[in-house]
Amino acid sequence: MYITDHLTQAVAAALTELYGISVDAATITLQETRREFAGDYTLVVFPYVKQARKSPETVAQEIGAHVAAHLAEVSGFNVVKGFLNFEIADSYWVRFLADTAADERFGLVVPAVDDAPVVVEYSSPNTNKPLHLGHVRNNLLGWSLSRLLEAAGANVKKVNLVNDRGIHICKSMLAWMRYGNGETPESTGIKGDHLVGKYYVEFDKHYKDEVKALMEKGMDEEQAKREAPLMVEAQQMLKRWEEGDKEVRALWEKMNGWVYAGFDETYHRLGVGFDKVYYESNTYLLGKELVQKGLDLGVLFRKEDGSVWCDLTADGLDQKLLLRRDGTSVYMTQDLGTALLRHNDFGAERLIYVVGNEQDYHFKVLKLILGKLGFSWADKVYHLSYGMVELPNGKMKSREGTVVDADDLIDEMEKTAEEMSREHGKNDELTDEERKHLYHILALGALKYFILKLDPTKKMLFNPAESIDFNGNTGPFIQYTHARIRSIVRRAGESGGLKNEEGSHAIELNDKERQVIKILHSLPTTVRQAAAAYSPALVANYAYDLAKAFNSFYQDTPILREVEPALKALRVNICISVANALRNTMDILGIEVPERM
RNA sequence: GGCCCUGUAGCUCAGCUGGAUAGAGCGAGAGUCUUCUAAACUCUAGGUCCUGCGUUCGAGUCGCAGCAGGGUCACCA
Numbered sequence: 122m123y124i125t126d127h128l129t130q131a132v133a134a135a136l137t138e139l140y141g142i143s144v145d146a147a148t149i150t151l152q153e154t155r156r157e158f159a160g161d162y163t164l165v166v167f168p169y170v171k172q173a174r175k176s177p178e179t180v181a182q183e184i185g186a187h188v189a190a191h192l193a194e195v196s197g198f199n200v201v202k203g204f205l206n207f208e209i210a211d212s213y214w215v216r217f218l219a220d221t222a223a224d225e226r227f228g229l230v231v232p233a234v235d236d237a238p239v240v241v242e243y244s245s246p247n248t249n250k251p252l253h254l255g256h257v258r259n260n261l262l263g264w265s266l267s268r269l270l271e272a273a274g275a276n277v278k279k280v281n282l283v284n285d286r287g288i289h290i291c292k293s294m295l296a297w298m299r300y301g302n303g304e305t306p307e308s309t310g311i312k313g314d315h316l317v318g319k320y321y322v323e324f325d326k327h328y329k330d331e332v333k334a335l336m337e338k339g340m341d342e343e344q345a346k347r348e349a350p351l352m353v354e355a356q357q358m359l360k361r362w363e364e365g366d367k368e369v370r371a372l373w374e375k376m377n378g379w380v381y382a383g384f385d386e387t388y389h390r391l392g393v394g395f396d397k398v399y400y401e402s403n404t405y406l407l408g409k410e411l412v413q414k415g416l417d418l419g420v421l422f423r424k425e426d427g428s429v430w431c432d433l434t435a436d437g438l439d440q441k442l443l444l445r446r447d448g449t450s451v452y453m454t455q456d457l458g459t460a461l462l463r464h465n466d467f468g469a470e471r472l473i474y475v476v477g478n479e480q481d482y483h484f485k486v487l488k489l490i491l492g493k494l495g496f497s498w499a500d501k502v503y504h505l506s507y508g509m510v511e512l513p514n515g516k517m518k519s520r521e522g523t524v525v526d527a528d529d530l531i532d533e534m535e536k537t538a539e540e541m542s543r544e545h546g547k548n549d550e551l552t553d554e555e556r557k558h559l560y561h562i563l564a565l566g567a568l569k570y571f572i573l574k575l576d577p578t579k580k581m582l583f584n585p586a587e588s589i590d591f592n593g594n595t596g597p598f599i600q601y602t603h604a605r606i607r608s609i610v611r612r613a614g615e616s617g618g619l620k621n622e623e624g625s626h627a628i629e630l631n632d633k634e635r636q637v638i639k640i641l642h643s644l645p646t647t648v649r650q651a652a653a654a655y656s657p658a659l660v661a662n663y664a665y666d667l668a669k670a671f672n673s674f675y676q677d678t679p680i681l682r683e684v685e686p687a688l689k690a691l692r693v694n695i696c697i698s699v700a701n702a703l704r705n706t707m708d709i710l711g712i713e714v715p716e717r718m
Numbered sequence: 719g720g721c722c723c724u725g726u727a728g729c730u731c732a733g734c735u736g737g738a739u740a741g742a743g744c745g746a747g748a749g750u751c752u753u754c755u756a757a758a759c760u761c762u763a764g765g766u767c768c769u770g771c772g773u774u775c776g777a778g779u780c781g782c783a784g785c786a787g788g789g790u791c792a793c794c795a
Contacts, residue, residue, distance in 0.1 A: 155738065165737055167775065177775090203775090204738060247795080287795065401795095428793065437721075438791085445793040452795050481722060482790050508723085509789080516788090545757065563757090575731070579724070580788070587729090592757055593743040594731085601757050609754055650734070662732065665742085676750095676759045718757080 123642070124194055124213055125151055125162065131195075132164055135187035140173040140180075151207075153639070159199055160206025161639065167203045177203030211630045214638045215691065221641060221701075222694040228644040228705045230274035237470035238278045240463055241267045244393070245282045245476070248380040249289040250318035252387050253524040254583060255477070255510045255517055261572050261711060262507055263475040264393040265657040268709045273652035278467055282399040282459065285377055291358040293317050294372050295351065296324035306379050312386065312528065313379030318519075325520045327351055390531050392565065392711055397466075399459065407458025408450055411494060412443050420493040431490050441486050456487055457494070464498055471501045473655075478506040478578070505655050508580035525585055534564035534589065541591050548718065562713040563597050570596030573710050574661040594665050596712055599703055602668040603714040606700040609680055613693045628691055633674035640667045641698055644706070657710055664706040671699045 126146075133146040154160040166181045173180045178200055185198035185205050196210035221227050243263020246256060267277045297304070297320040306313045328351045335345035346352065361369045388394065412429055415421035421443060423429050429444035443454050463472060474484065484504035491499035509516060510525075517524040538560040542548055548556055571589045575581055591597040630638070644663065651659035680696065683689040704714050 150735075152734090152737080158738075163738090167737070170775085201738070284795070289795080426793095439720095442793055447793085449793085451793070455795090477789095478723070479789060480795095483795095485722090506723090511788085541757070545755090547755065547757095579731090582730070584730090587744090590744070595743080595757085597757060598743095601755080605755050605758080612754065654734085658732090659734085662742090665732095669742090672758060673760090675754085679754075681754050717755080 123645075124209060125646075127192055127194065128162060128164075128188070128207060131188040131192045132184060134191070135184045136169060139183055139187060140169070142169060142172050153643075154206050158201060158204075158206055159208065161209040162207045164205040164207070165203060166205055170203070181205040211628065211635070214630060214635060214642075215628055217642060218638050218691065218694050218698060221698045225701055226705065227641075227698065227701050228648055229272045230648075232271045232276055233274055234276050236276045238276045238467050239270055239471040239473060240278045240280055240467050240469045241270070241473045241475065242280050242282055242463075243267075243475035244388075244395070245284060246384060247284045247287075247289055248314075248317070248377050248384075249293045249321045250519050251312070251314040251383060252527040253517055253519065254527065254530060255524075257391065257527050257530070257568075258507060258510055258572050258581065259475055259477070260388070260391055260393045261569050262505070262577055262657065264391075264711050265569075265573055265709060266473070266475065266505065266655060268711060269648070269652050269655075269657055269660060272648050272705075272709050275652075278396045278469075279394070280397045280399060280463065281395045282401060282404070284401045286362065286373075286402040286405060288355060288359050289321070290373065290377070291355045291362065292324040292328075293321040294369075294376055295355050295358055296320040296327070297376065298372070299327075306382070312383045313381075314383030314387070315528070317376050317380050317383075322520060322522065324351065324355075387527055387531075390561075390565075391527075392713075399463075401455070404459050404462065405455050406450070407462060408454035408456070409444070409458070411457050411461065412450075412454060415443075415490075415494055418493075418495065420490075431486075431493065433486065433489060436489055438482075438486065438489070441490070443490075453483065453486065453490070456483075457490060460487070460491060460502065461496070464496075469498075469501070471503060472498075473503045473505055475505045475507065478508055480504075481506055503655070505577065507577040510581050510583055513582070513584050513586075525583060530568070531564065534568050535560050537588060537591070538563040538567070538597075541597075542718070551717075559715055559718060562715060563591070563600060563718065566596030566600050566707075566712045566714075567591055568596075569710055569712050570599070570661060573657045574665070576658050577656060596707075599664050599668045599707060600712070600714050601718060602672055603700055603703045603707070604716060604718040605675070606671070606696045606703075607716050609696050610693065610700060612681055613696070628687060631678065633670075633678055634692070634695065637667070637670045637674050637695055637699065640670050641702055644702055648709075660706050660709050664703055664710075667699060667702060667706075671695075 128151055129146040129149040132149050133144055136142040136144055149164070151162045151164055154163045164184065166177055166184065170177050170180050181200040181203060185200060185207070188207065189195045189198055194210050194213045195207050197208040199206050199208075241263060244256070244260050246252060263279065267279050270277050297317070300323055301320060304316065306316055309316060311319070328349055331349040331351055332342070332345045335349060336342060340348070358369055362373060412421060415431070416423065416429065421429055421431050426446040427448070428442060428446040431441045431443060433439060433441055441453060442451055444450055460472060463469060476484070481504070484502070484506070488499050488502050491502065511517075512523065512525070542560060542563065548559065551559065567589050572581070574594070647659060647663045651657065674695070678692065680689065680692040683692060707714050
């Protein structure tokens with residue numbers, strides 16, 4: 122149990138005994154004392170002064186005295202207006218530090234693998250074009266969220282639902298047949314997903330020309346878009362695909378194969394992966410039987426033309442189509458089906474979807490309809506709605522070429538990492554292999570941290586003209602801090618003298634030491650809160666605060682040069698604990714930390 | 719137009735369930751490497767927290783109205 126829990130309980134007891142106020146200790150909130158005041162934790166007493174019928178200062182004094190008398194760890198307190206600042210004895214921090222240094226997994230709860238799993242869906246790409254920065258944000262968030270929930274003790278399963286069929290794929294296929302001259306990734310040396318994406322753009326180009334030509338002949342725009350030969354042919358191709366036409370299916374498999382090979386490479390570079398991959402070509406017919414169930418239950422209705430709808434007007438929304446008049450299903454229908462499939466496949470405790478906020482409405486409707494269909498787990502569906510990635514001049518659009526390509530971006534980051542490392546020139550003793558790996562993890566560290574430190578729910582601005590930083594509040598800053606610490610710990614190991622010395626309980630900490638230890642102390646709470654908020658950003662900001670506090674400590678406190686053995690051991694323990702905490706929090710973000718850099 | 723989200727320093731962002739004089743990084747200016755890795759550290763400058771009204775002992779945080787920007791309301795996915 123942590124000191125903060127003891128404190129809230131002691132305060133609750135004081136309130137009862139002094140004023141007869143009964144409050145649940147859990148509702149008492151302490152805040153960390155601001156730097157400019159003496160103390161470690163602060164209680165704001167204003168909420169209790171009315172019932173206590175005394176001045177804020179008096180109430181604070183009385184509670185402070187009562188708690189100090191009952192809690193050995195409280196070494197003192199002071200009162201400023203209605204703020205009661207508790208001072209915690211250094212012996213508490215020293216003992217905490219000794220425990221922490223011995224725990225390699227500090228901050229990480231052991232996942233309960235026997236619990237019903239939390240299923241996280243993320244990535245879910247279309248197979249007609251390569252991944253761009255928007256997908257990168259999705260993938261990094263999905264992976265990191267999974268790690269974060271695991272760190273908080275959940276049994277997590279990561280899934281991907283690949284959107285491998287549909288009109289968009291047919292467009293790429295058709296364009297390749299028309300203009301491709303039999304090009305393959307092998308013949309061109311172009312990565313498979315990029316090659317297919319090239320023909321998606323090619324389709325759009327020719328299609329636009331056709332529409333323009335038709336409009337010049339006097340056709341209105343809507344009709345022209347519908348009747349342009351390429352569009353008609355793509356639609357026919359989709360129909361042939363659904364009928365299982367051999368030729369179309371063979372081409373589809375070939376081109377999707379190229380895309381998968383390309384995606385796998387990008388996933389590998391990003392360091393993300395999945396426990397199970399679903400393909401929409403296998404699941405797109407799911408959900409139809411649910412529609413029948415809904416009709417039987419009377420929560421869905423059929424219109425005169427045969428189409429099936431769900432009436433959500435009572436929930437403040439519109440009517441939602443679930444089956445077209447020709448009996449085919451729409452995206453929502455499939456999603457109902459795949460939700461059920463996934464729930465049954467895993468016996469899931471929670472279903473989390475990492476999907477952009479442009480689909481907020483979709484998920485609102487999905488949850489509502491699942492509920493109406495009688496699934497009790499409908500409220501266990503959670504949409505992690507992340508903000509779009511925007512460029513200085515607006516949203517990214519694949520067809521218009523205004524995208525930041527994922528592979529290009531990673532290439533560029535690795536190049537920058539190499540340049541910066543060479544400039545610093547500290548890696549002479551590394552082999553070429555090690556050096557290459559270092560550039561990679563620094564590049565990805567910068568990229569991942571840049572994306573994950575932001576609140577996931579907010580839109581993100583990316584300016585391609587400004588390269589992603591390696592200094593300041595960045596991934597490499599934290600990686601550097603870790604490498605520097607590891608260097609000290611290695612030397613400490615050589616010279617021996619790691620274990621806690623006699624007399625360490627009597628150590629008086631300096632401000633910098635205490636500050637670092639206090640931040641370490643708050644790691645478990647931070648992980649818990651971050652998991653509850655589905656926000657890796659809280660973990661990223663924690664790691665930064667810790668690294669910053671450590672660097673400040675390191676700057677003006679001797680560690681290995683300290684002659685007093687107990688003090689030296691304590692400081693080495695700070696190093697060990699901070700290194701572990703940085704490694705573990707960076708791991709939650711999917712960022713590797715180097716031993717040297 | 720209906721519904722949803724966002725608005726904090728020149729730029730990019732923190733600010734937990736309301737609490738003390740609103741914080742970082744970048745950028746600008748000034749310092750610190752004969753000493754454990756200077757990708758670091760220290761200091762300075764920079765704010766009507768979009769506006770107004772309200773709730774409260776107390777509002778960047780909560781409520782209402784307005785302004786600005788974005789998303790979404792497909793027999794697309």
